[in-house]
Amino acid sequence: MSIEEKRIREFAYQIWESEGKPEGQESRHWDMARKLAEAESLAPKATPRKAKTKSPTLAQPAQPASKPVTVKKPRTTKKPPVA
Template sequence: MSTDDKRIREFAYQIWESEGKPEGQEARHWEMARKLAEAEALAPKKSPKATGGKTAASKPAAGKALNGKAEPKTKAKAKPVAASKVIPPGEKAAEKKPRAARKPPAV
């Protein structure tokens, strides 16, 4: 099996999973995956400058500078609000009911 066939198989599997694992859609998934793999192969490769510029070998270990002294750690970037939490204008947010307390397990 060639590398291309393996990549197509991976794409087809991801498509199948993303659609809820339907039966009888193998040919459609395979064709979609083949097109994705073809587009991926034709896409220009990103230069190191476009992907961040530093490779793992040239990047100092986290928390260490090149001179051996520790660098201060930076805070993680804020994550965007989940789409499920966005409320369309003019609608009220649904109030959540408080969760019931759990009963201790019977001994």
């Protein structure tokens, strides 16, 4: 059995299962499986994509360093101790 025949058999079985395992639909399942296998063989092979990285020259220009931001705490008034 060739690899293509095995693939068609797998597709037919998956179709049969997905439809709830009906009886009397074998020829339709095999036809659908043949079409799927044919489409799969004609489809371009997928190649893994490389992660996109931004090069520093294409990225936005670097911003000049700014002064660090200082956060001022709110003033609190000290109350004199109660005697």
